[in-house]
Amino acid sequence: MKAREVNFDGLVGLTHHYAGLSFGNEASTKHRHRVSNPKLAAKQGLLKMKALADAGFPQAVIPPQERPNVQVLRQLGFSGSDEQVVEKAAAHSPHLLSAVSSASSMWVANAATVCPSADALDGRVHLTVANLNNKFHRAIEAPTTEAVLKAIFRDEHKFAVHPALPQVAMLGDEGAANHNRLGGEYGEQGIQLFVYGREEGGNTAPGRYPARQTLEASQAVARLNQVCPRQVIFAQQNPAVIDQGVFHNDVIAVSNRQVLFCHEQAFLHQQALFSQLRARVPGFMALEVPDAEVSVSDAVETYLFNSQLLSREDGSMVLILPQESREHPGVWRYLTTLLEQDNPISEIKVFDLRESMSNGGGPACLRLRVVLTDDEARAVNPAVMMNDVLFRALNDWIERYYRDRLTQADLADPMLLRESREALDTLTKMLRLGSVYPFQQ
Numbered sequence: 390m391k392a393r394e395v396n397f398d399g400l401v402g403l404t405h406h407y408a409g410l411s412f413g414n415e416a417s418t419k420h421r422h423r424v425s426n427p428k429l430a431a432k433q434g435l436l437k438m439k440a441l442a443d444a445g446f447p448q449a450v451i452p453p454q455e456r457p458n459v460q461v462l463r464q465l466g467f468s469g470s471d472e473q474v475v476e477k478a479a480a481h482s483p484h485l486l487s488a489v490s491s492a493s494s495m496w497v498a499n500a501a502t503v504c505p506s507a508d509a510l511d512g513r514v515h516l517t518v519a520n521l522n523n524k525f526h527r528a529i530e531a532p533t534t535e536a537v538l539k540a541i542f543r544d545e546h547k548f549a550v551h552p553a554l555p556q557v558a559m560l561g562d563e564g565a566a567n568h569n570r571l572g573g574e575y576g577e578q579g580i581q582l583f584v585y586g587r588e589e590g591g592n593t594a595p596g597r598y599p600a601r602q603t604l605e606a607s608q609a610v611a612r613l614n615q616v617c618p619r620q621v622i623f624a625q626q627n628p629a630v631i632d633q634g635v636f637h638n639d640v641i642a643v644s645n646r647q648v649l650f651c652h653e654q655a656f657l658h659q660q661a662l663f664s665q666l667r668a669r670v671p672g673f674m675a676l677e678v679p680d681a682e683v684s685v686s687d688a689v690e691t692y693l694f695n696s697q698l699l700s701r702e703d704g705s706m707v708l709i710l711p712q713e714s715r716e717h718p719g720v721w722r723y724l725t726t727l728l729e730q731d732n733p734i735s736e737i738k739v740f741d742l743r744e745s746m747s748n749g750g751g752p753a754c755l756r757l758r759v760v761l762t763d764d765e766a767r768a769v770n771p772a773v774m775m776n777d778v779l780f781r782a783l784n785d786w787i788e789r790y791y792r793d794r795l796t797q798a799d800l801a802d803p804m805l806l807r808e809s810r811e812a813l814d815t816l817t818k819m820l821r822l823g824s825v826y827p828f829q830q
């Protein structure tokens with residue numbers, strides 16, 4: 390059946406700030422306590438969505454979450470009015486308040502793992518919410534992610550949204566950032582490549598930085614998503630690159646249809662994996678970047694592989710890159726030759742996503758890919774689809790509610806809590822989501 394890939398991008402939230410919360414993500418550590426600009430961050434993301442929608446790529450938006458997360462602070466024993474809860478948390482631990490205020494839900498590649506209906510045993514589109522167990526500030530995203538996805542993918546005959554796996558390290562799951570789907574047309578059966586960082590009890594794991602995804606989690610997600618077992622491959626990420634800052638597979642690899650674009654050190658036993666893919670994906674093409682041309686550290690710094698690879702109707706592909714890749718002479722030289730070589734990539738588009746990049750989130754982190762048939766696309770909540778009207782409405786909404794400067798100290802401001810809730814209440818009406826946030830219950 391004919392299907393298209395729809396990119397759902399996360400909208401940056403009002404509390405976007407730099408807290409150094411993600412050990413193993415070098416950008417997060419490096420920019421800790423830098424002053425952020427939430428308004429600029431949200432606009433940078435929105436401009437990417439609009440540009441891709443204008444270029445003919447179906448595009449939708451996923452709203453941010455309620456932050457600070459007062460509900461979680463109450464779970465940790467802070468009490469009183471909502472304002473007092475925030476005030477007490479700020480006095481007790483600014484770091485804790487940062488964690489419950491993180492706008493990290495913007496990186497929706499970590500929201501869920503998606504299985505298109507063509508691959509699912511029951512013929513529905515499946516989405517399993519990621520538990521993001523490795524980081525406290527991210528693990529608290531799961532319940533609202535589930536509510537939001539259910540408000541977008543409502544029709545249970547066509548969509549199944551599964552809650553996150555149990556919150557334990559053995560089942561650490563980071564969603565689509567560790568998942569690739571390879572194949573021919575989007576609507577045909579594809580091969581799903583689940584990439585994990587460690588196996589419980591296994592002896593091949595990184596030593597310096599955490600491996601966030603486990604094999605056990607990937608296997609459970611494949612089961613929940615009802616991926617036809619013949620179409621699944623589990624592969625381990627190279628632990629040596631996790632130790633160099635590749636905290637998700639999408640920092641070192643990106644795939645689209647028959648193409649896998651990755652660094653030569655991305656996977657453990659990489660050549661064996663390629664042989665499997667060659668045998669199972671018709672026309673499989675690996676665009677493997679040698680370390681001599683782009684080092685792992687350059688890849689981490691420029692997010693060359695945290696790109697989006699999008700198909701045009703004629704089969705050619707566009708590579709969507711962050712500004713940092715253009716500014717790096719070696720990486721840009723490599724990209725220039727990539728364009729000249731015999732492969733489907735015929736164009737490069739560059740976006741300024743600096744606010745998100747400074748926390749380790751590039752173009753690919755900001756989007757969740759959902760392959761949908763026309764029929765399924767019609768069943769998606771239409772209010773989240775990007776077009777001129779929604780773009781203008783969101784732009785005005787950001788202009789009205791967002792601050793252009795935020796530090797950790799500002800998170801204690803009770804006005805920020807009020808501004809955020811008022812803004813999100815307006816947004817849920819705009820996107821016709823109903824009541825998805827705890828403060829709306």
Ligand SMILES: NCCC[C@H](NC(=O)CCC(=O)O)C(=O)O
Nearest residue numbers: 407408409410411414417496754
């Ligand atoms: N896919 C990109 C995810 C980036 C995200 N960064 C953060 O959460 C940084 C937040 C901070 O440090 O303020 C992470 O590491 O999970």
